[in-house]
Every structure is written in structure tokens, then in C-alpha cells.
Amino acid sequence: MAQQHHDLTDSAAGPAAPPVTGEALAGYLRGQATEFLRALRLHRETGGGPSGSGGGTADAVDAARALRRSARRISASLHTFRPLLDPGWSEEIRPELAWLSGTLALEHACESRLDRLLLALHRLSGATTVPTQTGSNTGTSAGTAVSATAATTAATTATTTTTTTQRTAPRPTPDRGNLTVGAAKAGALLDRQLTLARTRAHSTALQALGSSRFHAVADKVAVLASEVPLAPHAATTDPRPLAAAAEERLTDAVAALPLVTAGHPYNAEALVHGLSPDPAPHPQDAPWHQVRLLLRLHRYALEVLHGDDAPLGVRLLSAGQALDRHRDASEAAAAAAHAARTPRIAPATAYALGVLHADQRHEVEAARYAFQRSWQKQTIGTGTS
Incomplete structure (x- = not known):
């Protein structure tokens, strides 16, 4: 999906920045x-x-x-x-x-x-x-x-x-x-x-x-x-081109995400691998975790350039919060799946853990939906970290 590039720092507003x-x-x-x-x-x-x-x-x-x-x-x-x-x-x-x-x-x-x-x-x-x-x-x-x-x-x-x-x-x-x-x-x-x-x-x-x-x-x-x-x-x-490159890597990584799918509150495809015996992390999660890391790198680059006055927009902060929730729900789902693999557990226990795993995977999808909504907003406010 083609992703429109947004200026996360709203650099067009205000006077020109001094030399850095x-x-x-x-x-x-x-x-x-x-x-x-x-x-x-x-x-x-x-x-x-x-x-x-x-x-x-x-x-x-x-x-x-x-x-x-x-x-x-x-x-x-x-x-x-x-x-x-x-x-x-x-x-x-x-x-x-x-x-x-x-x-x-x-x-x-x-x-x-x-x-x-x-x-x-x-x-x-x-x-x-x-x-x-x-x-x-x-x-x-x-x-x-x-x-x-x-x-x-x-x-x-x-x-x-x-x-x-x-x-x-x-x-x-x-x-x-x-x-x-x-x-x-x-x-x-x-x-x-x-x-x-x-x-x-x-x-x-x-x-x-x-x-x-x-x-x-x-x-x-x-x-x-x-x-x-x-x-x-x-x-x-001037370190600003290096900071801009970090932002560009973030933008490219977001463009590679399935934001069209994430635009739906319910993603049935998320359950395709739900019963897989493979204990590895969920295959859909890795690109989202990578975006979370790149978003953090971009935020820290803004801190280098602007210090405590880094122009972190509401859009940027809300996107980061959504990705944090995504990471937490993904890891919680993995923990539930790991517990369900414990030998000799009762069927009722396994069933409860299966319901818990599905619940956390739906939380993952909700976080992706929230990220998609916040990322595609055109209006950028200002806030603090």
C-alpha cells in the first residue's frame, strides 16, 4: 500500500531552526x-x-x-x-x-x-x-x-x-x-x-x-x-540529515505494513497460525515490532536535535502507545500459548488458556487498528513524552 509521507515534527511551523x-x-x-x-x-x-x-x-x-x-x-x-x-x-x-x-x-x-x-x-x-x-x-x-x-x-x-x-x-x-x-x-x-x-x-x-x-x-x-x-x-x-534518514526508515517500514488489513477492527487472518505447534513468535508480529523500534529511534533523534523541546506530535505519541500495547499483547499471547503446552494439564485448563490466547491476539489486532487510525491522521498536535 502506498503510504503518504507526513512531517512528524511539523517543521513548517515557526521560524527557521538555528544551525545544528x-x-x-x-x-x-x-x-x-x-x-x-x-x-x-x-x-x-x-x-x-x-x-x-x-x-x-x-x-x-x-x-x-x-x-x-x-x-x-x-x-x-x-x-x-x-x-x-x-x-x-x-x-x-x-x-x-x-x-x-x-x-x-x-x-x-x-x-x-x-x-x-x-x-x-x-x-x-x-x-x-x-x-x-x-x-x-x-x-x-x-x-x-x-x-x-x-x-x-x-x-x-x-x-x-x-x-x-x-x-x-x-x-x-x-x-x-x-x-x-x-x-x-x-x-x-x-x-x-x-x-x-x-x-x-x-x-x-x-x-x-x-x-x-x-x-x-x-x-x-x-x-x-x-x-x-x-x-x-x-x-x-549537520546531524539533521541523519535524523531525517531515521524518519525515512520509519516511514518506509510503516508503508510495508498491511495497514489496509489493520484498518478493519477484526482481522480473521490473524488466527491463521493460532493453532500452529510452532513455539516461535507469531509470524505477523515481527514487522510491527520493527516499526516500534524505528519509531523509538526517531523519537530519540528528535531529542538529540531539540532536547527537552523536541516537537513530538500527538500523532507520534499515540502511534507509539498503540505499538507498546501491540508488543504487550503479543508477548502475553505467547506466554498463554507456552503455558498451554505444559504436559498433563487438565482439558478445562487448556481450554481457558486457549481462550486467553485468542483474547490477547484480538488485543493485538485492536492495537494495530489504533495505530492505523493514529498514523493516518492528517492533523498533528504537539505534546510531551
Whole structure:
């Protein structure tokens, strides 16, 4: 489908922008490196875990989130503006920052996925009350409170579907009495599997933050906070063409999406592979995940050029939110399908997980529809990230 190109930044409005050089990139990288080091200091002061007071735990969660945020932005900027940087240094640190960001994101992803699936089960079972959502800090810090003993217990009982283990984190859960038997057992199975995955992700993150690999990354970021290894020509080179190239890659990727299909609220083709035994990710999802990454790169490029005043339109923000929902629903559906492959589960449990999988795949289609609607809007407003 031919996709009309839209100026996401509404650059035609207002006076002409002042000249921009590689120094804008250097200033942005120094700022993000400083944020990284500040978050690292806070993380160390709080012990990096739940051993301190409740406030300390919340601070540790915030610190880990800030570490992930800065690492992601530095890595993305090194990718978009790599011609302006020393190539050897850039290619050495960029994958390490991506590794760190991905590792720190795993625990929060497991927590959010479990909350999403339990709430969906509650809704699908026709329950009359909805459990209170856990706050972002509370929910994540609860995940860090899982002990090694609890992890061992969860691993031992992972294949048992007829009993519900005691939760190792103080999370509000749906009233099991309001759920059907199959849904209750499906919820218990998902609870065990994703709590175990969250525990492992927490252990992996702690090991990563204590590793020599992380200390090497932190040392490089510390140097970056004061000295950015720009290429010799960067001081006189305009970075805006590189940012425009990032936007063009996004536009091309969106043009390749099946937006005509996504324009319908219900896409029957989405269920073609629904019963496939292949445990690989859904074949339709990969291009949408790629667009989400490219959209993020475009947003960060705008931050490099404009700082806190980056002209992020409503259209751009709403499209990003739709793609975030798409990613969350896609991964939740995959988790439900994985649980359904557990050996020797009861037919009622398998049925409930199948309904849950279909529900999340429909959520995927709803997110695609929302993206299609927001992306094709002609009117662009302004907003903040």
C-alpha cells in the first residue's frame, strides 16, 4: 500500500531552526551519561534490591528504570548518528548498552505480563469485581522481593496444575472464587511460570550489575560524561540529515505494513497460525515490532536535535502507545500459548488458556487498528513524552 509521507515534527511551523552541528549530539550524550551515572549511584546507595526500607526499594526500582532509560537512549543515538562518532568506540559500546538495557527490562516485563494475563482471565471469567492494579514501583519492587527459596519452590511445582502455590510477592490477585475452575487453574499455572521467570530475571539482572562486563560499560559511560569521541568532521557537520534518514526508515517500514488489513477492527487472518505447534513468535508480529523500534529511534533523534523541546506530535505519541500495547499483547499471547503446552494439564485448563490466547491476539489486532487510525491522521498536535 502506498503510504503518504507526513512531517512528524511539523517543521513548517515557526521560524527557521538555528544551525545544528555535532556538538548537539555531544551535549545530548553527555547529559544521558550523567543521568546514567546518577542512577547508578542511587542504585548502589539503595543496595540494588529490597533489603532496605520500603522507600529504599522504590528508589532502587526507579534507579534501575533510569539506568535502562539512559542506556537505551545512548545506544540508540550511537546507532542513528554513528557517522559523527569514532567508529571503533561506538561499535564497541553500543551492543553492550543494548545488552544492559535488555537485561534490566526482563523482570519488569514478566511482572507486567502476569498482571495483564490475570486481569484478562478475571475479565473473561465474568467476575463482578476487578482487582486493584499494582503501582509501577510497588509491582516491580515486589518482583525483586522473591527469595532464592521461593524460586526453588516455584521450580519444583511448575508442572503441578491442581494446586495454587503461595504467592511470594504481595500482589493483589483476582478473587479465585469468581473464576471458573479452568480459569483458576490457568491463572495458577501462569502465576507459577511467570513468577519463576521474574525471579530468574531478577537474579540475572543482579548478576549483570555485579559483573566485570557491566563495570566496563559503566567506566566507558563515565568517560562519555566528560568527553565524547566525535569524528574529526563532526564539529562542522549537520546531524539533521541523519535524523531525517531515521524518519525515512520509519516511514518506509510503516508503508510495508498491511495497514489496509489493520484498518478493519477484526482481522480473521490473524488466527491463521493460532493453532500452529510452532513455539516461535507469531509470524505477523515481527514487522510491527520493527516499526516500534524505528519509531523509538526517531523519537530519540528528535531529542538529540531539540532536547527537552523536541516537537513530538500527538500523532507520534499515540502511534507509539498503540505499538507498546501491540508488543504487550503479543508477548502475553505467547506466554498463554507456552503455558498451554505444559504436559498433563487438565482439558478445562487448556481450554481457558486457549481462550486467553485468542483474547490477547484480538488485543493485538485492536492495537494495530489504533495505530492505523493514529498514523493516518492528517492533523498533528504537539505534546510531551
